[in-house]
Each structure stands twice: as C-alpha cells, then as structure tokens.
Amino acid sequence: MSATIAGLLTGLVLGLAAAFGGFGAFLVVAVLGGLGLLVGRVLDGKLDLSQFTDRERR
Structure with missing residues (x-):
C-alpha cells in the first residue's frame, strides 16, 4: 500500500470518527x-x- 492510499484512508477514518x-x-x-x-x-x-516553501525567492 502506498503512502498516498494510507494517507487517504487515514484522513477518511479520522473524519468519520470526528464527525x-x-x-x-x-x-x-x-x-x-x-x-x-x-x-x-x-x-x-x-x-x-x-x-x-522556498526561502530564496527572486
């Protein structure tokens, strides 16, 4: 399982638990x-x- 899928599933589960x-x-x-x-x-x-996040902007 990629980190993308894990992150998506984690966000969905936390959202269901929160609300x-x-x-x-x-x-x-x-x-x-x-x-x-x-x-x-x-x-x-x-x-x-x-x-x-680049600190050196022109």
Whole structure:
C-alpha cells in the first residue's frame, strides 16, 4: 500500500470518527480525506511543495 492510499484512508477514518452523521460530517470527511491524500502524495514524492516553501525567492 502506498503512502498516498494510507494517507487517504487515514484522513477518511479520522473524519468519520470526528464527525459521525449528517451533511456536515460529509464535508468534514471530504476535507480530511483530501488533506490525507495530499500528505500521502507528498510522502510518496508525487507532489513537490518546494515552490511554496522556498526561502530564496527572486
């Protein structure tokens, strides 16, 4: 299992645990799932965030 899938599943499970039920819970799960997906893609090296964290800007 790749870190992307693990991050997505972790975000979804945490979202379900944090907000169980209703449309608001759906939104929370969607946001946390997306964050988990982003973290997983960064850990897999498929998403490069260095352009946002580069201290030497011109």
